[in-house]
Amino acid sequence: MQIIEEAATILSRNRYLVSEAGNASLRLEDDSLVGFLFVKENVTEIISGWNTTQTAVIRDHAAMLRVAPLKAWNLYLIFLTAAAPNPDEKRALGSIEEDFRSARKIAQGNILTTSGLIRALYPLLPIQNATFALEKNDARSRLEAQLKDLPREAVKMAIDGSEDISARRFLEIHGYKGH
Amino acid sequence: MVIKDIEIAGFRGVRGIIKIPFGPSFTVITGRNGAGKSTICDAIEYAMTGEISRLAVTDPEKGERISDYIWWRGLGEPLSKRVAVRFANSGEPFTQEATPDSRSEVDVSLFCAPDSGSDPIRKLCQTSIFRDELISRLSTDLSESERFEFVKRALGLAEFADIERKCAALEKDLKSTYTNVERLYTSARERVAAYTTQISEARTLATRASDVQLDHISLAVAGYLTVVPPQGSLSALSVQVRRALGEHRNRTQRLEILSLEVKNSQAQQTRRADLQSRIDDLREQLGKAESRLRSAETIWESEKRGINDLRAESPRNAALALLAQTGSQLGTIEEKCPLCGLTISEKDFRSHLKEIQTAVHLLDQRIGDATARFTSAQAERATATSEYERLSSEASRITSEIQAVDLGLVRLRDQAALLGVELALEKIDTELARSRTAVEALDGSVTQIDSLLALEQITDLEQQLSLGKLEAEKLGAEMDRISTARQNAKAISTSARRVSAENMDERLASLSPLLTELYVRLRPHVDFVDVSYRMRGDVKRFLSLQVGHEEALNPRFIFSSGQRRALGLAFLLAVHLSRPWCKLNSLILDDPVQHVDDYRALHLVEVLAAIRQRGEQIICTAEDPDLAELLCRRLRSESGSEGMMVELSYVANMGVTVSKIKEITPFPKTLLMSAKVKQERLELGSGA
Secondary structure (H helix, E strand, C coil), X not given: CCHHHHHHHHHHHCCCXXXXXXXXXXXXXXXXXXXXXXXXXXXXXXXXHHHHHHHHHHHHCHHHHHHCHHHHHCEEEEEEECCCCCHHHHHHHHHHHCCCCCCEEEEECXXXXXXHHHHHHHHXXXXXXXXXXXXXXXXXXXXXXXXXXXXXHHHHHHHCCCCCCCHHHHHHHCCCCCC | CEEEEEEEECECCXXXXXXXXXXXXEEEEECXXXXXXXXXXXXXXXXXXXXXXXXXXXXXXXXXXXXXHCECCCCCCCCCCEEEEEEEXXXXXXXXXXXXXXXCCCCHHHHECCCCCCCHHHHHHHCCEEEHXXXXXXXXXXXXXXXXXXXXXXXXXXXXXXXXXXXXXXXXXXXXXXXXHHHHHHHHHHHHHHHHHHHHHHHHHHHCCCCCCHHHHHHHHHHHCCCCCCCCCHHHHHHHHHHHHHHHHHHHHHHHHHHHHHHHHHHHHHHHHHHHHHHHHHHHXXXXXXXXXXXXXXXXXHHHHHHHXXXXXXXXXXXXXXXXXXXXXXXXXXXXXXXCXXXXXXXXXXXXXXXXXXXXXXXXXXXXXXXXXXXXXXXXXXXXXXXXXXXXXXXXXXXXXXXXXXXXXXXHHHHHHHHCCCCCHHHHHHHHHHHHHHHHHHXXXXXXXXXXXXXXXXXXXXXXXXXXXXXXXXXXXXXXXHHHHHHHHHHHHHHXXXXXXXXXXXXXXXXXXXXXXXHXXXXXXXXXXXXXXXXXXCCCCXXXXXXCCXXXXXXXHHCCHHHHHHHHHHHHHHXXXXXXXXXXXXXXXXXXXXXXXXXXXXXXXXXXXXHHCCCCEEEEEECCHHHXXXXXXXXXXXXXXXXXXXXXXXXXXXXXXXXXXXXXXXXXXXXXXXXXXXXXXHHHHHHC
């Protein structure tokens, strides 16, 4: 997987303006935030270079950031690598993310799949898995199908509304005349 | 649909009137502790449900209830008491309003889809308004079964539980109806059996009535009836004949007894004559015995007196005997009596002594004779008395016996008089024979009448039997129908339970990636990077959350309170985002980041931004002004759909007031990109 290309696709699909920024990096922007995504060869590059990169980005885009200082607060720097971090490196990546100075950082390793990439980009993306959870509930039609051999009106009485079923009416549906 | 604005007056900490507009995209409400942030959420919930769930207590404290604290309780009177929440949807905005006296009825169809199950508005509030204090309580701290029910209701699957409940109630009613109809059926069948028996008996009787004529019967019994029935009426004749038969049977029985008693009384009469003869003898003997007794008593009295007189002489006689004996021993002393000194010769003295001794002897002899006579008279008197008493007793017994015989005769006479016969055996027996003849005649007539009646009854009974059979058949068919209805109710209930379980499994399976995504986004724990659920149980179902791939640990027991809150938020937000039935597009959070560190607070803000990107309205309170600012910055504010920041404060004697309302202006859309274009143009220009 080419992380840069895949990230550009994912971000564009989620209404980000995305452009290449050279050196395996992307610019990205939407209504509320701006950001830069960098793909590194290994975890060490991220750990050793993130601070320099942050300084450079702020320096290079200072004029732009001054135009909209509030939006500039929502500056995201994303450092990704396909290389897997060892436990020490994992802690170091965590520390980068917990450093709130100047910009919000996302530092993740082991990005090998699209789902892994999406997971790394979650802080930037809308909720991804809500659509299926909201799919139309077909339980009622399934229940009706299971009960298709029963008198239609009796089934309707039982599954419609929350009012108690009239035993009298239910019996009448079954041909009961009453005594 | 989203919340457009709210007006609060005299509610909770608000004494005056405050009006807060909500941004269609988001509203951040900030303020210090007690500034009234939670009151806004309370007001929304109260206008919708008439309750404030976060303050619900099971046991009233000192008799006080939360309802006592809904409206302003501070110093001074409020201007008014009212909560009005205005909602904006595609049509005209509408208001949901509550006052201490009333609450506008909620039009459920505006907020919820038709198949949203029971109590949808409370469910909507429970899954739309998340309070700091309820986040853990409604998620990680719920028991497994409570969590299952919560998710089931929230996902809109509870209506199947309603079906099960309705079918269970229906089954109870149907069972009761079946029992009633079964009882009627049994009763109808018993009647059929009874009619069948009666018809069989009537037919047997009717065979005897082949040549019987009503007129003949009337004629045969005419002489025995006290009341003459109307001519041609079989039933009236039957009544009279049965009455006459009863009377004659009774008379016959009494005559039989009288006859027997009269026969017995004849022997009694003979005995009475013997007794009379005996009593006459006894009376004669008794007269004699009385005379003998009187004579014996007279003699005995006389002897008694005689002997008493003689016994009176006895001491003197004894003294004389002693004197004579002493004189005899002494003899005269010097020609003088030694006893009295009189001069007397020895010879005369001895002669006198002899006379005295003779007199003493004679008196003793007389006493002996008298004693013998008295003894004899006494014996005679006792014998006479005994004989008299014996005869007197015998006479008394026989007299009683004669009286008893006489009384028996009187009673028989009375009985004979009652039966109207003379007290003579031959007369009684003649009457008895006549009575027996009547009984025989009437009894025969009864049989004939019964035969005729049976003939008449058979048609009626056959009709009754036919109706009874029809009734039983009808009831049997009704029982079959009720059985079918019961089976169908059970089938519906069983299918509902099965489909509900299948649906729940599927819905949870679809909810799982969302829960995982929110958990990953909120990152409660460094090591446990994933969360999953496990469902178990058939009748009562359980839903547990677990972390860790291999160990499947319960986060409730290994997470800190802050981590539990983050997991709880992931759970509640997953539920919130999975409500296909809900039309309200607002998420309301009441200070959700208490006890959460800055790093995880940032994650939450990013999650809210991600939810916001789906077009959902976010209303969030935050005590921390920096966090409020971060929320305003990070949540998406768009042209025409601006966000809002509201600052609240509490002023002494005035209560909650709105300090500031600020509209959050959208950011420039293409800050970075426009700079990039400019840069590229510059580069192009320098190149040229």
